[in-house]
Amino acid sequence: MIRTTPPPEPHPLVPLEDLEVPAWPERAAVKMAAMRLRTLLTRSDQRPFIAEDRLDDSADVFSDMATPPFCIPLMTELDDTLMDWAADPAPGQWIKPVVLPPCDEQGLLSQWARRHHHEVLAPSARDALLIDTPEQTLDLSGDGVLVIPRLEDWFLRHRCGLGLIRSLLESLAGLERHCVIGCNSWAWAFLCKAVDAHLILPEPLTFKPFDESRLRRWIADIVRQQAVEGTRFRLNSNGKNIFALDRKDRPREAYFETLAARSRGIAWVAWHIWQRSLKKARDTEDNDYSDDDQQTLWVVALEEFSLPGSDGTQALLILQALLIHNSLSGRELECVLPDPGFQGMHHALHRAGFITEHHGRYYCRPAAYPAIRNGLATAGFPLDGY
Amino acid sequence: MAQQESATPEAARMIRDIGDIHFGTIALIILGTWLAVVLVKRTLPWIAERGPNRLRLWLLGAVPIFRLVATALAVAWIIPLVFKVTVENFLVIAGAVGVAVGFAFKDYISSLIAGLVAQFETPWRAGDWVKVGSDYGEVRSVGMRAITLRTLHDDIITVPNLKLWDSNIANANDGERTLMCVVDFYLAPHFDAQRMRAALRDVALTSAWLCYDKPIIVFVEQTEVGTHIELRCYPFEMRDQGHFISDLTVRGKEAIRALGATEVAAPAAAG
Missing domain, CATH: 3.30.70.100 (Alpha-Beta Plaits)
Structure with missing residues (x-):
């Protein structure tokens, strides 16, 4: 079945305001609502919230597969949208802002720029952002396409941390050079408020969220390339193949529809959730070697993790700060948080699996993103547009 | 004197015979209403504290409305069980009860009426941040007689609805989810x-x-x-x-x- 599933078709980028995240399948929505209600009714105010919401509780998550090349379908979409524009010597719009979904671990736009040998403009180190320097004008002149991969690297949410992004936007306002600006959706929401980015830059584009069909075909494509020939993926609840289609080429199981809704159509979030849901059977007898299958991987039901809305404010403030900045060091985290009493919380979040640490910097984990966003939404935090 | 003599049998005709009044039913209606009100009064604020932030004000605001509706339904249900309802009877009973209770519990009744008026004028709702006199806090509950405020110092203050008549009430958010x-x-x-x-x-x-x-x-x-x-x-x-x-x-x-x-x-x- 996987062998016959075609790869996803690329879709050009869409305006951010036209974005529609995939809807939940009815049955999954009811089930999730019931589970949330149960969580709400049984949650104790006394327990430490981290303990019950751990993400790292499954020991035998199948993780043999390499991190997939997310960039290939998304880069194709960037190419489809931007190549003609980049080749036009006098385009109607010199600047193309691209709002990216959060938790982009691979630096999609940087990779795209490198692939096409475009000039990349990187900011100075974050530490330098807090030095109160007089207003500076950035020289953005040159030939070819200029790419600013992460606008979120140009500011810190600190009273002295907005100077550089203001200078950059000021320079961009009159720029007559092809320029692609990447910004994650949480940073974009903040920058629209803080520095009126939406007034200075043109309307941003974003990737069309991966719906059930694109997600199924994309994951099937990766599995075809990476998994052992003949591997079957079956739901542990009923043993049915998750890639199976009916006579009308519609999926028999709602797994990918649920996955698309849970991940809000974000490819890398969906991938990480998918990877977490794969398990090998512990005993060899559990493996099904019937027909031409060499191995069966069991897909466990997608669990709903939730952060508390009322008693985890410290944790939520850290997670919100990380989403806005993409990544922060421990010291930067202290600078952007409102209260000095946060020292221990990011360690707890790290242990619990909501955030990850790489070279001394903390990031929100893509697999935890749906839970984090839901927690922030429940507590009333300002949200992103993706 | 003659008028008094004629009024007594009329009053007697307004009320049903003792044997016809179902005291058990009335007791059940009162008990059921009380239980429902207590249940809603405890459950909705509890859910509001734990549930999504956007539903909190809505859930808290539903408590006094439910209580008002439940009480009104209970009264409307009980009255025909006790009285022979006609327009004349209603006017006589309302007048008599009004005079008797008005003298005995003037402030209490005034607070109740103010509580009723507050349901429609909404100078405060559960979840609002209000200042009544020198007291500023979040409205934790809206009762028929009084409201309770939780101040920023975590004190609970009970403010009689009577204050509605003669005090300035500053509502910081007026039903919105944020305040300046x-x-x-x-x-x-x-x-x-x-x-x-x-x-x-x-x-x-x-x-x-x-x-x-x-x-x-x-x-x-x-x-x-x-x-x-x-x-x-x-x-x-x-x-x-x-x-x-x-x-x-x-x-x-x-x-x-x-x-x-x-x-x-x-x-x-x-x-």
């Missing part, structure tokens, strides 16, 4: 006011508690004490107003020091 917080700074007048406004605006813009959908205003005026600056902005969750104001105050002071300005203290200015 104001942080005051008094500065010695020799400083760059434009830079100071911009710096304090950045203090608000970079607060983690900030609501993105509301404006930020930096108001400046000259006073006898010094230059008065008001930083007006909104937190995304009004129960965090204490944190929000503290955050703005602490970082506002840093910004003032960084620009070389000096805060003035009232005693020094007076001296």
Whole structure:
């Protein structure tokens, strides 16, 4: 079945305001609502919230597969949208802002720029952002396409941390050079408020969220390339193949529809959730070697993790700060948080699996993103547009 | 005298015969209504505390409405079980009860009526932040006789609805999910006011508690004490107003020091 599933078709980028995240399948929505209600009714105010919401509780998550090349379908979409524009010597719009979904671990736009040998403009180190320097004008002149991969690297949410992004936007306002600006959706929401980015830059584009069909075909494509020939993926609840289609080429199981809704159509979030849901059977007898299958991987039901809305404010403030900045060091985290009493919380979040640490910097984990966003939404935090 | 004699049998005709009145049913209606009201009164605020923030005010506001509707239904159900309902009977009973109870429980009845009026005028709703007299706090519950406020110092204050008649009631959010917080700074007048406004605006813009959908205003005026600056902005969750104001105050002071300005203290200015 996987062998016959075609790869996803690329879709050009869409305006951010036209974005529609995939809807939940009815049955999954009811089930999730019931589970949330149960969580709400049984949650104790006394327990430490981290303990019950751990993400790292499954020991035998199948993780043999390499991190997939997310960039290939998304880069194709960037190419489809931007190549003609980049080749036009006098385009109607010199600047193309691209709002990216959060938790982009691979630096999609940087990779795209490198692939096409475009000039990349990187900011100075974050530490330098807090030095109160007089207003500076950035020289953005040159030939070819200029790419600013992460606008979120140009500011810190600190009273002295907005100077550089203001200078950059000021320079961009009159720029007559092809320029692609990447910004994650949480940073974009903040920058629209803080520095009126939406007034200075043109309307941003974003990737069309991966719906059930694109997600199924994309994951099937990766599995075809990476998994052992003949591997079957079956739901542990009923043993049915998750890639199976009916006579009308519609999926028999709602797994990918649920996955698309849970991940809000974000490819890398969906991938990480998918990877977490794969398990090998512990005993060899559990493996099904019937027909031409060499191995069966069991897909466990997608669990709903939730952060508390009322008693985890410290944790939520850290997670919100990380989403806005993409990544922060421990010291930067202290600078952007409102209260000095946060020292221990990011360690707890790290242990619990909501955030990850790489070279001394903390990031929100893509697999935890749906839970984090839901927690922030429940507590009333300002949200992103993706 | 003759009128009194004729009124007594009329009153007797208004009330059903003792044997026809189903006291058991009446007791069940009262008990059922009381149980339902208590259940809703305990459950909805409990869910509101734990559930999504956007539903909190709606759930809290549903409690007094439910109680009013349930009480009205119970009364409407009981009256025909006790009285022979006609327009004349109704007027006679209402008059008699009004006079008797009005003298005995004047303030209590006034509070009840004020509570009823408050349901429609909505000077406060559960979840609102109000100031009644000198008391400021979040409306925790709206009763028929009184409301309870939880202050920023975590005190619970019971305010009789009677206050509605003769007190000014300041409602900080008026049913919305956020409210304006104001942080005051008094500065010695020799400083760059434009830079100071911009710096304090950045203090608000970079607060983690900030609501993105509301404006930020930096108001400046000259006073006898010094230059008065008001930083007006909104937190995304009004129960965090204490944190929000503290955050703005602490970082506002840093910004003032960084620009070389000096805060003035009232005693020094007076001296």
